[in-house]
Amino acid sequence: MRITVSAALALTLAVGVTQAAAAVDAPASTDGLWRMDGYGTVLALRDGQLQEYQTTAVSCLKGFAARQTRPGVYTTPDNVVLTVRTRRDRDRATVAIDGSAGHRKLRRIPALPDDCTRPAPSGPLASFDVFWHSFAENYPFFSAKGIDWESMRTRYRAKVHPGITRDELFAVFRDMVSPMYDAHVAVGDGDKYFAQGRPGTELPTEELDEKAKKYIVRRDLAKARNLRNFANGRITYADLPGDRGYLRISGFDGYAAEGAPYSAERAVLDQTLDTVLTSQRAKRLKGLIIDLRINGGGSDLLGVRIAERLTDSPYVAYRKRARNDSTDPTKYTSPEPVRVTPAQAPHYTGPIAVLTGGSTVSAGETFTQSLIARPEGRVVRIGQPTQGVFSDILGRVLPNGMGAVLPNEQYLTSTGDTFDGPGIPPHLKEPVFTEEEFAKNRDSAYDRALNVLR
Structure with missing residues (x-):
């Protein structure tokens, strides 16, 4: 998993919401200066341009920029779309950044912080x-x-x-x-x-993904029917003997052409799900394996979109909050629920076995978490704990042109806990793509899933 460090990093990796803010005014009122609740960020919206300022107690540096493409909507050079909407008092607003979950709240300020108007520090x-x-x-x-x-x-x-x-x-x-x-x-x-992962785990790479995929096709799917790849090979589906299905997802991005906006990624996913989860198949399947063992993450909302095809009832996938006090690490924004709403399309509500491991990262983990509260239940996790990183990534530029990224959010369970650090544990532990498994032609997690879904 490679993270690109650039001035636009906060958006290219930490894409935000699609849910509409309540009680909005005309977008023309969004012009001005806004401080974000958490995220160490100030936004300047003027003359059809959006400029991010990254702030700390000792600095203010310019981050990404975007141009206005329609009232209240701004697009970065990387085709990331931000939508800014004010609330009734016009001094409060929200920003929606296409692709992940949760709103970011804004408060109008009269002027840029002093550090933003001085020459940037150097050395x-x-x-x-x-x-x-x-x-x-x-x-x-x-x-x-x-x-x-x-x-x-x-x-x-x-x-x-x-x-x-x-x-x-x-x-x-x-x-x-x-x-x-x-x-x-x-x-x-x-x-x-x-960058590095949790000790004892391997971060997903294209090479690891390709190796695992070839192994699965040769060993596990030899007797499968209707084996197909979708979304630039990021999604694989096959029908298994015994009216069971196999859905492999290696990431929640890269579905469309390189540089395509989130809307194109979502459209490809919808087309894929329409092809895979037909009304006939959704009714016929007696069990579904969802394989996330090599999953490099991406857009949380694409994961939510899949969850919406796996339930009949609305529910809260998780609640999201960001650290928002520079001196007190126990202070956070108000947790915002991220909801799963049943899709207006065929959906599957039967038993699910989710395969995870240490190479299940970021949006692969938030998708796994979104299935924990599935009202239908009957979701069994098999394999190894996930990597243990859930937050959108906060991009920071440094005065000398270097860059850094870090998490600043928590994804809360219904009991207010997080899986950050140790990851989401499986219900049933099995080895995942170890050298011994490869050498002995085993796939213990997959085989266990087949037994669970009998």
């Missing part, structure tokens, strides 16, 4: 301070991971001096975040890049 120490504060003010998991970020500052700032090279500074940042073992944390400088 290695300035970059270090912005880096450290970006995590100190936004990262939610220091306590859970046993990391003393204050001591990290004392230890590593002493290594930074005016003559430090870029490679040396990159190494400092890498060493600071290494103890997090968080796949949603990364540091980048041009082609140089560092």
Whole structure:
């Protein structure tokens, strides 16, 4: 799983909502300056342009930009669409960023923060301070991971001096975040890049995905019927003996042409689901295996869209909140429910076996979480715990042109807990794509699923 670090990072990786905000006014009233609740962000909407400012206690740096494409709607050069709507008092608004779940609340402010009107800080120490504060003010998991970020500052700032090279500074940042073992944390400088997952897991790559897919087709699907690939090969479906189905999803993006907007991704998914979950098949199936063992994530809302084809009753998939106090890591935005509404199309409501592992990442995990509260129940998770990263990714630019990404959100269960860190555990533990499994021509998780769905 490769994360691209750029000025537009916050949007290309942390795409937002499609649900409409309540009690909205005419979009023309959105012009002005807005501070986001959480996210360390100020938005300037003027003269048909949107400009992001990334703020900390010591800095304000320009982030992504977008142009107005219709009233209240802005599009980035990467075709990410933002929709801004004010509430009745005109000093409150929400921003909807196509592709993931939850609103981001905005409050009108009279002027840009002072740091935004001064020359940006420069030099290695300035970059270090912005880096450290970006995590100190936004990262939610220091306590859970046993990391003393204050001591990290004392230890590593002493290594930074005016003559430090870029490679040396990159190494400092890498060493600071290494103890997090968080796949949603990364540091980048041009082609140089560092990220890592939870110990004992392997992050998904195209090579791993292709290897697993070939193995599954050869071993597990040898007797399957109607084997087809969809969505640029990201989705595979097959009918199995005994009126069971197999649905493999390797990610929640990349369905349409490169650079296509979320609407195109959604259209391809809908077409795929219409082909796979026909009315006849949805009624005939006695069990469905959903294979997420190699899943690199993507759009949370595409996962919600699949969940909408797997239920007859509306329900809350999870509640989402973001850290919003720079000095108090226990303070968050109000949790917002992300809802699953049954699709106006054929849907399957029978038993499901979900296959997961440490290479089930991000949106692959939020989709898994969305099935936990499925009213029909009868969802059994088999394999290994997921990677343990759920948040949209917050992109930060540094004064020297380097970049970093980090999570700042939590996805809450009905009991107010999260699976961040250890991941979502399976009901039934089985090895997942180990060397021993490959060597002995085994797929224990798949075989267990077949037994469960008898």
